[in-house]
Amino acid sequence: AQSVTQLGSHVSVSEGALVLLRCNYSSSVPPYLFWYVQYPNQGLQLLLKYTTGATLVKGINGFEAEFKKSETSFHLTKPSAHMSDAAEYFCAVMNDGGNQFYFGTGTSLTVIP
């Protein structure tokens, strides 16, 4: 079975600083990888996804993530944090042909003015 590890359940950054949210997965084959954002009392919004091709993926709101097979990682970054980025972020993995998403435990991002 897949597992997804998000290091750091809480991350705080200053407004304008770099955002780095970590995600590692366990898989014997390259999976499909996703990052979602969740605002309070709302569903999940897709930030970006990796399926095939270019390993650096750009998403919405200035976020990007890089798939590193050798490190089994898919860390999420944003060069400059905005106050509106404060939310819960989930990394998710799905195998090719699989029928399930495996979610990480989430990282709560706080942006300090």
Place this chain on the structure above:
Amino acid sequence: GAVVSQHPSWVICKSGTSVKIECRSLDFQATTMFWYRQFPKQSLMLMATSNEGSKATYEQGVEKDKFLINHASLTLSTLTVTSAHPEDSSFYICSARRGGSFSYEQYFGPGTRLTVT
């Protein structure tokens, strides 16, 4: 495109009653729908997977007689929490997956907040 709605967005019910939550794919046909449960400050826990016209597949530890799932059409799945108790209070999120070349992606609904008093 690929919008999923849930109704209601929040519901309060008394202990012992049943509550039905609807999940609809508004602009695509969903071959598979998923139901998740999320406790405060926690991740999503997959409860069950349903395919249109078939019985739902429940995850280990999820009571199928308590959480009834019906996927009657390609655009509608319902989750009924029967004889609800306070411990069933949670945030329930559905997602839908369409077939074809987009089959790897799930589209999530906005969630339903259930409070059982």
